[in-house]
Amino acid sequence: MxxxxxxxxxxxxxxxxxxxxxxxxxxxxxKLPSRNPTRSFWIDSSPDANPLAGEGSQDPLPSEADICIIGAGITGVGIAYHLIELLNDAFLSVRRPLRIVILEARDFCSGATGRNGGHLTPAAFLEFAQRQALFDTVEAIKSYKLEQYTASLLVxxxxxxxxxxxxxxxxxxxxxxxxxxxxxxxxxxxxxxxxxxxxxxxxxxxxxxxxxxxxxxxxxxxxxxxxxxxWPLKLVTKLYQHAQAHAGKYASLSLHTRTPVTAVTHETTDNSSTYTVVTNRGSISCSRVVHATNAYASYLLPFLAGPDGIxxxxxxxxxxxxxxxxxxxxxxxxxxxxxxxxxxxxxxxxxxxxxxxxxxxxxxxxxxxxxxxxxxxxxxxxxxxxxxxxxxxxxxxxxxxxxxxxxxxxxxxxxxTKMGDPFVGPVADLFIANPDGDLYKKQYIAAGYTGHGMPRAFGCAEVIAQMILAEISGKEWKEPDWLPQRYLTWNRRIE
Ligand SMILES: Cc1cc2nc3c(=O)[nH]c(=O)nc-3n(C[C@H](O)[C@H](O)[C@H](O)COP(=O)(O)OP(=O)(O)OC[C@H]3O[C@@H](n4cnc5c(N)ncnc54)[C@H](O)[C@@H]3O)c2cc1C
Structure with a gap:
């Protein structure tokens, strides 16, 4: 050669x-995403590439929401998209529309999804032998099934x-x-x-x-x-616009860009449990929080810093x-x-x-x-x-x-992540014993795609949407047959 x-x-x-x-x-x-990122082809090569860049950045934040999604990349927008699709498919009958809010630190989709290599390629077989040896055959096969499912669904x-x-x-x-x-x-x-x-x-x-x-x-x-x-940014823009147009009577969806989340706190009263999502522009009281912050996850979840996390x-x-x-x-x-x-x-x-x-x-x-x-x-x-x-x-x-x-x-x-695979599921399940009582109980995460997220994130987003709706309706979540077990937070405990 x-x-x-x-x-x-x-x-x-x-x-x-x-x-x-x-x-x-x-x-x-x-740290929080930097304030002056380099200019990427996808975001900056044409003036109309990012029509949602500053969406909702001047609007007052709602005081309350049902689900706060932190991060407006393919994962965060994907979760909102799937929540709305599942609600429209009558996954759950709701008494009032679910209020879904996406909070983004910088411009819309200006993280990895707006700055990546643009490949939407499901791995066909590379790393099979290693995965089969480390896990088992079924689990190894699911690695490729998830990617094929996700990429075909997007296409x-x-x-x-x-x-x-x-x-x-x-x-x-x-x-x-x-x-x-x-x-x-x-x-x-x-x-x-x-x-x-x-x-x-x-x-x-x-x-x-x-x-x-x-x-x-x-x-x-x-x-x-x-x-x-x-063009990844344009894909995520279309997914957001589609989700918003189809929110219908089951959900409302809003987006607040240029709104970094600086803390998530928790309060429990006699019969309810609420999160406060704190931003530089005010706070939102909500019952569920989703971390779709990928590389930045450890800013709000510091126990995820280092080789055991992201x-x-x-x-x-x-x-x-x-x-x-x-x-x-x-x-x-x-x-x-x-x-x-x-x-x-x-x-x-x-x-x-x-x-x-x-x-x-x-x-x-x-x-x-x-x-x-x-x-x-x-x-x-x-x-x-x-x-x-x-x-x-x-x-x-x-x-x-x-x-x-x-x-x-x-x-x-x-x-x-050292495994190469994302963390997907309830944050609380990352711990053997929950260190802060209910703090993480209704917080979810899908993050850590290790530079290979386009054929995985949207599928993981669907899993999070299913889990949230199952939890709201008191149903048992049934895992899709294409999901590797090792992605799930309860199989990825942090010592
Ligand atoms: C240079 C590069 C090249 C890549 N090339 C490819 C490729 O060709 N193919 C492929 O499959 N994958 C590729 N990837 C990986 C892929 O882009 C990612 O896996 C995927 O985009 C992750 O999507 P996400 O939505 O989870 O994260 P992101 O797109 O990073 O979205 C997370 C968002 O959260 C926001 N955020 C973070 N913290 C906060 C906070 N506290 N408050 C509010 N908002 C916050 C960020 O600003 C960001 O917009 C590449 C990544 C990079 C960086």
Whole structure:
């Protein structure tokens, strides 16, 4: 295999660092999202990209709500969307509309969802062998079922509502390049074990080094799996607008951006139990709180700081122009170097246009820190930027100018967990013994997608919506057959 000038084979080491407590002990909780984030392509490349940017930021806060959702990314908006869909499906008959309020620290969807790489690709089989060994076959299979369920549901919603062209949805597949023998051997092992376990892999296609070189100009073997890319902020905007338009007689939905939540307190009186959600613009009294704050979860839930919880980790992305036309840069989205690099060409108006490539990754260049514990997206890292600039010219000969500068470059904060999987469920269930009585009883969380949230967050949001409505109606929550058990908070207790 040709030698790539990039730094290769860092995944195992980065995982070890992730699992090791930081020098600063105990680990510091995340801060509130920074006030002056870098400008991302999705949010800032056109003036009309974020019509809900400042929604509700000047309106008085309601004094009361039934459900306060903290965070307006794909998880928070997804929870509101699913609550309203489930209510419309008569999951629960309500005496009065459920008052749902979303509170967002900055502009609408300006966290990871508005700053990510734009891939909506469910993993097909990678990491199967490891998951099967660590958990069991059923649990390993559910990892892929959840992602397939979530990605297909989003694509179905997009298509049924006729949003595909507005959101630049491209169903062009995803090619994973294998740069080293070790990576290739491990991928084949995962594939074979997954196939033996009856995972449907009909749509996976192995590509030899010659085939990739001939068709795409990169001298590495790989495999193709189903995958999409999309404009994530526009997707979440449509989901919010759809939810609000369909709230109907069962719910009301409001959004207050630029309203950071600084504390959640709890009071119990003889026959009721209430939370106070404190913000810089006043407080809301409510009966349920949802933490859809992903990387920032430990700001309000400090026991989640550190390797047993959710580690803020800065990711970096840039938009760079290819030096050839789109006839030479084909549609699929890509990843390589064990997932440390991911990229895809944006749709073009005509074939003569040199496509804009959205490429993220480069954290391998700053080992051993890997940008772990960095919660500030107001800056980019120059060494990560250097790795990103060098990547495409080194992989695809003569399609990218090594001296060209990106049109935009930004950072965003991911929420890493040492297991790689999110926490989903009631916050109280994270504890063996609840340390603060009822404080966390009706607080929920879905967070910690470890840089791979687009094909998972919306499914986890559905789970939280189901749990809340089951709790309100006194019904038992029935877990969907696609949900991995290990995501659930009661299986992820913090010592
Ligand atoms: C650079 C980068 C590249 C990525 N690339 C991909 C990719 O290509 N494909 C993929 O699948 N995944 C990718 N991810 C991961 C994916 O974007 C996330 O997993 C997903 O967007 C998480 O959504 P969320 O709604 O849970 O979190 P977020 O979108 O981060 O939303 C959380 C929100 O909570 C708000 N918030 C936090 N604290 C408070 C508070 N106290 N009060 C009020 N509001 C608060 C934040 O401002 C934020 O808007 C990437 C992430 C990053 C950062």
């Amino acid at each position: 040709p030698v790539n000038p990039q730094i290769l084979g860092k995944l195992e080491h980065s995982q070890k660092v992730l699992e090791t407590p930081p020098l600063e002990h105990p680990a510091p909780p995340a 179905k919603i997009i298509e049924e509502n006729g949003w595909a062209s507005d959101l630049d949805l491209v169903e062009g597949g995803h090619i994973n390049l294998l740069f080293t023998e070790k990576e290739a051997t491990s991928a084949h092992k995962d594939f074979n074990m997954a196939r033996q376990a009856q995972l449907n892999l009909d749509r996976v296609e192995w590509l030899s080094q010659e085939e990739v070189k001939e068709e795409y100009g990169a001298p590495y073997p790989g495999f193709r799996e189903p995958g999409n890319n999309v 580690i803020p980790t800065r990711g970096q992305v840039m938009a760079t122009r290819a030096s050839v036309g789109s006839d030479q840069i084909k549609k699929p989205s890509w990843s390589g170097n064990e997932g440390f690099a991911y990229w895809f060409p944006r749709p073009v108006k005509d074939d003569t246009e040199n496509p804009l490539i959205i490429i993220g990754g480069g954290r391998e260049a700053v080992a051993p820190s890997y940008e772990l514990y960095v919660d500030d997206d107001s800056e980019t890292h120059p060494l990560v930027g250097k790795a990103l600039r060098e990547f495409l010219p080194s992989v695809f000969e003569s399609k990218y100018d090594p001296d060209s500068e990106p049109e935009m470059e930004w950072s965003g904060i991911m929420g890493y």
